[in-house]
Amino acid sequence: MVFLPHSSTGQLATIPDDIPISEFMLNEKYGRLAHDKSSDPYTCGLSGKTYTSRQVVERVDHIARGLAKEFGWSPNKGTEWDKTLAVFSLNSIDMLPFCWAVHKLGGLVSPANAAYSAAEMKHQILDSKSQALFTCVPLLPVALEAAAMAGLPRNKIYLIDVAPQLLGGAKPPTEFKSLTQLLEEGSTAPALEPLKWGPGEGARRTAFLCYSSGTSGLPKGVMISHRNVIANTLQIVAFDGGFRDDFARARGLETFKEVGLGLLPSSHIYSLVVINHSGPYRGDQVIVLPKFDLKSYLASIQNFKITGLYLVPPIIINMLRSQAECSKYDLSSVMTLFTGAAPLGMETATEFLKIYPNVRIRQGYGLTETCTVVSSTHPDDILLGSSGILLPGFEARIMTPENEEVTAYDTPGELVVRGPSVVLGYLNNEKATKETFEDGWMRTGDEAVMRVGPKGTEHVFIVDRIKELIKVKGLQVAPAELEAHLLGHPDVADCAVIAIPDDAAGEVPKAIVVKSASAGSDEETEKSIKKHVEEHKARHKWLKGGVRFIDAVPKSPSGKILRRLLRDQEKEARRKAGVKL
Template sequence: MTSDNRISYGGKVNESLDKARSFGEYCYNRLKKLGDSVLFVNGVTSQEVTASQLLSQSIRVAECLKHYGVKRGDSISICCENRVEVAYVMFGIFFVGAKCFPLNPTYTEGELLHASSLSQPKIIFASYQTFDNIKRVAKHQFVEKVLVFGDECTDSNSFNDFLRNPNVESKKRFYCSPQSMMENISLILCSSGTTGLPKGVQWSEYSTWFNASFNMLDPIPNECRFSVSPWTHGFGCFTVIRTVVHGIKLVYLPKFDENTFLSCIEKFNVTTLMVVPPLLVMLSKSSAVKHFNTSSLKYAISAAAPLRSEVLNEMRRQIPNLTVRQYYGMSEGGVFTVQTNEFCKSGSVGILRSGVYAKVVNIESGELLGKNSPGELLFKGPGLMKGYVGDINSTKSTVDKDGWLHSGDVGFYDENNEWFIVDRLKELIKYKGFQVPPAELEALLLSHQSVKDVGVIGIPDDLAGELPMAFVVRQGSVTEKDIVDFVADRSSPAKRLYGGVRFVTEIPKNPSGKILRQVLRQMVNQHKSKM
């Protein structure tokens, strides 16, 4: 705690930059030191990439980028599925001091046009699968070149030809560009877009290092991590960066397949899963788990969205040797809290990480609140963004004049300084003056044996303000009445499903697993317009 015991502090930062003059130089030095250590393993092909190989390829990317005139301040985009070339390009961008701007490969043409207009990338690296949409984005004047990964591309847009350019000389000694680490932007991440179009979140070199450098777990002998999260999303992107910063082997998949995922755990003796909640929800209800040897597993790191206690209980039943650790953060501020041990309470997202300040304020008045008093969570620290690209007004409304980032999340901390997330401020359902957290109803519904997945929203009502409504993916023959009665028997009057239940085949979510409630609302409006 600080001098005001209602403001919490996570303590001094112990990690060191080792006198590196830029984040690129820091990564360069790490790769040199790691040498022949295996860093990346393709779970499908078993192809391994060592630190030395990654360094060599990233240097070549950096040399070729410089040849094409890329310099500090330029933006370079990557839009493709998980593949090791993403790491080559990402660290090559860091080496030259440019801005790495990952783009979601599942974006539609319109979404790509919006996202690319934020940062205006000079070069876009794509895959054969994303090339058609990227070609349309490339019509903008700011895009000078599109390069395509893989052997499918045989024309002048080939990434392989880009690396083999005979006009680019490989120097005996490569030097990373020195930068002002506090000011130079190294990374631009698209915000989650749960309440509207994504914004471009700018990270300085120092904040990138700060959020990659802390230890997520105590050392594990022969640790092997496994991730299927998109590397173009914040959680997946930092999983790649942490692989280099901490020198821990990472198994990855180009795309998710349940049997391949489970077989990789067995084949590579995976110790740590880097996952988002939907994958754990799937595993908790999967009948396939028992057919694979998962005894090597020790931890699952869950981030990017809240994980319900019902899912945790199911995971303990499915894989008893697995301990799930939750981390809480956001694109605009990095990681705020960590679960440091197994003694954290169920539902807690842990304690503040080092270097982070936090406080809770009254939603209406802004008054500073104390322990066990829910309100909006505010954070301050070296991991905060530099602001949204080209959007000063949104930046000012998110980070106030005193440097506090307004998270938009409702939560509280307890007498042990553990932090709890109640729900998104903008997602609270207002029923007759009561505030109903959708996440609470979703957690309750997931405990029903016939509910596979669920999303809850509030629908407008003239008398009540909003009525809670559930979208349910069912397994079995459960009816709407069964669901409504199940909730009514277990919740207070304000938290019942007065808006009804609609059965759907899937719940729309972004790549990090957050429910896209605006899509659910659109589904309601479309249904009304047809009536």
């Protein structure tokens, strides 16, 4: 059985495949809301600094000219792999204009998680072969260490402006050229020739190189084409279009423009496409916050009258546990809460609605490899616990481990999807690409069921993850990566890493370790192992679930770690200890 999009989700427009993302986002010819009718696309939630839609167009042009002058680039010379820039920064209102300027030159951007350690950032610089690194003052020490490890010269490091509140009154070091300087230099530089792309070139060219663990293994560069981003933007717009039109008519408005929250890291595909492309394309305003802080988050909702919250479950749980603080702010402007990156439990959603009954809770499902949203809750078809219905242009199959198609509802299997936003594959990893992608279909590694909702539509329910990824506050942690790191510790003879539940983070990693003969006491060894991870890995990868010592790691005859058995053991231990499961 192939599950097709429901007709009420809207018709998908023609997806252009001969233009870069910058042209699609900045030229009204391709369907974006007219610039003079758009809200300011990016506004800083801390400083209040904002850009109009027209100013963004001008800034992109000037930054592109500045980059061309700085690096000797020309739009129609070389490929995107000759013009690759890494970005390691907190959220900023300059982030997307910078990305589009690179795209205007035919280059590509590799965004990195702001929580990365120097070793992790070094891997991405080297793997992506980035020619320069754009960072911000708060992350500069880590960026410098990573660049030194990767052999990237200091003069190839540039600074992106962030809210002054993050600098504590300090002045940015003058040693490093800023994006603002590049923009100023570009404002007097010669105009750029337009990109001359033929049919299909936007589908072949990589625009973003985002790093994901995929269905297994260590982080891999995911090659996301211009057409992938354009397609998912159009899919989201088509999916929501009818509802937004009805909402506008009911209020006597020409068009409904959302004030959305831009809190989630712009390096994450959810934020990158859903918030930072779909929103401005349809004329919405994005209130950008550099990182999560409860008070500044609540103040932004109140001060900017935010109507759409784009969150991950841990932030929702934080709100529920901090009602004394939340009650001090006027949050009545919020109409919609959209959650993704990890499943939101039905109990949590129900608890939220008791406090905020007028908010529509929507949940989406997608991956870096699908260039974001595969399915989403339609505002007129809400079913708590569901990840919604398929977006226009997507098809899905449910497959058994024997690779047979499931043809019955409420029967679990691996979710396999096909659509125009499914990416090109993994950089320099033919094996992983072949395992994950075939004839346009993508194996998600997630166990799902299809279920018919009260309105007769087919809803996607994510039941469990077949893949081994751990989701900590919506961020991916690959057990294989931590296991490889732990095996470098002299006290570790063998190990496995599994997820255990956590109220605040959703899941946290726990190490199951076989000690080496030279290891000391359990207490000393656990402390040493945790320190070993904390000194080399980002905070969300730390062993917050602790360490358990065993005699042997259970494995299959082929050597595959039997993580499900380990998870079952942990679950039973928690049950016996009286811990709520």
